[in-house]
Amino acid sequence: MRRIGPDGVMLYPPYPSVAPRHVMPLLPPFNWVYTAIFNVMELPATQVPLGLDERGLPLGVQVASLHGQDVRTIAVAIELERAFGGWTPPRN
Numbered sequence: 001m002r003r004i005g006p007d008g009v010m011l012y013p014p015y016p017s018v019a020p021r022h023v024m025p026l027l028p029p030f031n032w033v034y035t036a037i038f039n040v041m042e043l044p045a046t047q048v049p050l051g052l053d054e055r056g057l058p059l060g061v062q063v064a065s066l067h068g069q070d071v072r073t074i075a076v077a078i079e080l081e082r083a084f085g086g087w088t089p090p091r092n
Contacts, residue, residue: 009076010064012038014047018057038064046073048080049087056091 004010015034038045045064053059063073063080081087 004066006066007072008065009069009072012045012062012064014060014062018053018055018059035062038062043067044070044073046070046077048077048084050080050084052088052090058088058090 013034016031020031035045043064043066045062047060047062049058049060051059061080063076065072
């Protein structure tokens, strides 16, 4: 975590593909690690919606930082949401 630095954040995918259907994350082994890693390390992470893919499925990114830097992840999330237009309902 030294590479992030005291004032840095890391952008990390929440999942290896676009949003899966309900229960699907349980089927491919270890795809849940993309979100679990920050829980295990007890690091703050904020999920940010970034729009939809060409099929209308949600896309997003996690903003993670060091211990006690929750305010930093939330601030970056707010700016990313502002830049990308915020949450968009999925199209089916």
